[in-house]
Amino acid sequence: MSDFIQGLLVESEAPAWLAERRDAAAARWRESSKPTRKTEAWKYTSLLPLERDFSAPTAADMATPALPDFGGEQLLFVDGQLQGDLSSLALPDGVSLVRFADANEAQAQQIAARLGSVVDSDKHLFANLNDANLSDGLFLHVEANARLEAPLHLVYQTSDREPAFSVSQRLLVVLEDNAEASLVEHFQGTSPAAFTNGITELVLGAGSRLRHRRLQLESAGAMHIGGVHARLERDSQLDSFHLALGSELKRIDIVVEHAGSGAHCDLNGIYLLRGSEHVDYHTCIEHAVPHCTTDEVFRGIMGDSSSAVFNGRIHIHPDAQKTRAELSNKNLLTSTDAEINTKPELEIYADDVQCAHGATVAQLDEGMLHYLRTRGVERAEAEVMLSYGFINELVDALDNEALREYLHPLLAERLTRDTRLTRHLA
Amino acid sequence: MLKVENLHAKVEGKDILKGLNLEVNPGEVHAIMGPNGSGKSTLGHVLAGRPGYEVTDGSVQFEGKDLLDMETEERAHAGIFLAFQYPVEIPGVSNMEFLKASVDATRESQGLEPLDTVSFMKLARDASKAVDLDASFLKRGVNEGFSGGEKKRNELLQMMLLEPRLCIMDETDSGLDIDALQVVANGINAMRGEQRSFVLVTHYQRLLNFIEPDYVHVLSGGRIVRSGDKSLALELEEKGYGWIEDVA
Numbered sequence: 190m191s192d193f194i195q196g197l198l199v200e201s202e203a204p205a206w207l208a209e210r211r212d213a214a215a216a217r218w219r220e221s222s223k224p225t226r227k228t229e230a231w232k233y234t235s236l237l238p239l240e241r242d243f244s245a246p247t248a249a250d251m252a253t254p255a256l257p258d259f260g261g262e263q264l265l266f267v268d269g270q271l272q273g274d275l276s277s278l279a280l281p282d283g284v285s286l287v288r289f290a291d292a293n294e295a296q297a298q299q300i301a302a303r304l305g306s307v308v309d310s311d312k313h314l315f316a317n318l319n320d321a322n323l324s325d326g327l328f329l330h331v332e333a334n335a336r337l338e339a340p341l342h343l344v345y346q347t348s349d350r351e352p353a354f355s356v357s358q359r360l361l362v363v364l365e366d367n368a369e370a371s372l373v374e375h376f377q378g379t380s381p382a383a384f385t386n387g388i389t390e391l392v393l394g395a396g397s398r399l400r401h402r403r404l405q406l407e408s409a410g411a412m413h414i415g416g417v418h419a420r421l422e423r424d425s426q427l428d429s430f431h432l433a434l435g436s437e438l439k440r441i442d443i444v445v446e447h448a449g450s451g452a453h454c455d456l457n458g459i460y461l462l463r464g465s466e467h468v469d470y471h472t473c474i475e476h477a478v479p480h481c482t483t484d485e486v487f488r489g490i491m492g493d494s495s496s497a498v499f500n501g502r503i504h505i506h507p508d509a510q511k512t513r514a515e516l517s518n519k520n521l522l523t524s525t526d527a528e529i530n531t532k533p534e535l536e537i538y539a540d541d542v543q544c545a546h547g548a549t550v551a552q553l554d555e556g557m558l559h560y561l562r563t564r565g566v567e568r569a570e571a572e573v574m575l576s577y578g579f580i581n582e583l584v585d586a587l588d589n590e591a592l593r594e595y596l597h598p599l600l601a602e603r604l605t606r607d608t609r610l611t612r613h614l615a
Numbered sequence: 616m617l618k619v620e621n622l623h624a625k626v627e628g629k630d631i632l633k634g635l636n637l638e639v640n641p642g643e644v645h646a647i648m649g650p651n652g653s654g655k656s657t658l659g660h661v662l663a664g665r666p667g668y669e670v671t672d673g674s675v676q677f678e679g680k681d682l683l684d685m686e687t688e689e690r691a692h693a694g695i696f697l698a699f700q701y702p703v704e705i706p707g708v709s710n711m712e713f714l715k716a717s718v719d720a721t722r723e724s725q726g727l728e729p730l731d732t733v734s735f736m737k738l739a740r741d742a743s744k745a746v747d748l749d750a751s752f753l754k755r756g757v758n759e760g761f762s763g764g765e766k767k768r769n770e771l772l773q774m775m776l777l778e779p780r781l782c783i784m785d786e787t788d789s790g791l792d793i794d795a796l797q798v799v800a801n802g803i804n805a806m807r808g809e810q811r812s813f814v815l816v817t818h819y820q821r822l823l824n825f826i827e828p829d830y831v832h833v834l835s836g837g838r839i840v841r842s843g844d845k846s847l848a849l850e851l852e853e854k855g856y857g858w859i860e861d862v863a
Contacts, residue, residue, distance in 0.1 A: 561705075561716075578756070
């Protein structure tokens with residue numbers, strides 16, 4: 190067995206202005222130790238599949254995958270390597286996208302000032318790993334009052350090569366005051382040799398609005414441990430949607446800090462597992478200031494002998510009066526061998542707040558099932574339709590029709606391989 | 616077509632139907648009236664095969680077959696349709712997906728090919744027009760956020776697409792304003808025919824102003840205590856149910 194700590198560090202070049210950050214993180218990483226099942230944050234997620242020597246990816250050799258069109262500009266990375274050229278993108282005035290490695294001095298300063306300002310690498314081991322492997326990244330900047338309406342679609346594909354390789358993705362999104370943007374992060378790949386560590390930081394300036402979608406569509410053996418870390422300034426709005434298909438190992442941390450009054454966060458997510466797959470979502474909403482609101486809904490379906498974790502924390506600080514925060518987590522187990530570990534955590538240190546949370550492990554609704562059957566739909570198909578509806582409710586709330594239509598068949602296919610049972614869906 | 620003999624049924628351990636007899640022939644319209652708690656809705660649910668409704672005695676024959684021995688979906692395939700008093704909402708499944716699944720399942724049970732999407736869409740749009748439901752309701756989740764009247768019209772829409780032999784309408788008139796009632800009644804009247812029968816379960820006589828029944832039955836204490844023609848409904852309207860309970 191190789192050394193977990195050493196195995197995950199990869200050799201890479203970084204621009205000088207990033208190197209200091211990277212080296213400091215690498216030093217911290219070397220001093221850290223592998224979390225065990227006794228580490229609270231990793232209690233239900235085994236890191237055993239990462240006990241390997243990972244190399245840095247080299248230029249990949251694979252055909253460009255067919256990609257859906259969500260109506261905006263698209264960028265493809267294969268094994269961490271950007272395909273094509275950023276300069277070919279048509280972005281609105283006031284919107285810029287640069288690679289860390291290509292940043293000019295002014296841009297490098299902007300990046301350096303914001304990078305790591307939202308994510309706490311001391312608290313998040315794999316964010317620290319991302320820093321330690323930092324050689325490049327993407328910086329999306331939206332100037333004050335500028336708007337990126339058509340969603341920027343970032344596709345992170347892993348290829349099927351051997352031996353084990355690790356891809357480090359870093360995205361920094363900065364919306365200045367009253368800016369608006371729409372973004373889709375889309376990860377896919379099936380190789381058991383691929384490990385992706387994708388860390389995204391979202392900085393929302395006062396009055397800004399970000400529509401953010403993160404699709405973790407890696408399946409089969411592909412592994413991902415990553416996170417989305419957001420800070421919301423006064424009156425900003427984050428609408429963040431997450432979807433994870435199960436795979437060998439998947440762990441996503443979502444941390445949202447309400448840092449300015451009047452901020453609002455919609456956080457919704459779906460996880461769909463089968464076989465022996467594993468998904469772990471850890472969400473944490475920090476209400477640090479008064480008058481902020483959070484609506485969080487996560488739903489999951491676990492089949493076969495898969496296992497999922499949902500840990501949803503809402504932390505209301507003493508000053509955060511007049512907070513309204515609601516968290517709901519509903520789970521459907523479609524097999525007696527499937528497992529869900531769900532834990533909503535509400536920590537309230539202010540007295541004038543309105544909070545609700547709930548977690549359920551549910552069966553299919555007998556009343557709905559009966560209704561479908563009275564219309565002639567056979568039980569097996571009715572069950573699949575209801576499972577689909579249970580999660581699709583969140584997909585149908587998305588405002589992008591192309592995205593909805595892309596996701597519908599993915600959801601259906603995940604529920605059963607028997608296409609007879611899904612033929613009326615999607 | 617339908618022959619119910621000495622039907623006894625329990626719900627949650629409580630005896631609700633206590634020896635009900637009813638015979639419905641092709642083309643007939645029967646109204647079943649009765650006070651609250653008399654077992655009207657239970658009859659519909661037992662015929663449709665709702666879980667938790669336990670038949671303890673008696674028999675039900677539908678077109679010569681033992682209905683009680685059939686699964687819920689088999690009863691639907693055989694031509695039984697229950698229009699629910701409280702249609703169920705199914706968020707995340709579109710009305711169109713639901714309707715297509717229902718129609719395909721029914722056609723397949725009859726040995727017919729499923730309809731192609733274009734033909735089906737046309738059929739569904741025409742039917743939604745006939746029940747005065749905007750076509751946008753086809754794209755929404757099944758009954759999701761529909762008003763009471765919209766749900767009832769959606770039931771009627773399903774009935775039109777499935778073309779059942781026996782339609783059991785459970786309090787279809789409840790919660791409808793006069794215009795919606797007219798639409799629903801017109802839909803039902805348009806579907807009347809020599810081979811199709813109706814059982815209208817209703818508390819009030821009002822619906823029968825629009826749909827003329829061949830027979831009226833009064834259900835009380837889990838049994839049919841009186842049967843007659845449409846004039847019985849008017850008599851009930853005038854005298855109330857107390858009179859019937861006294862007779863029973």
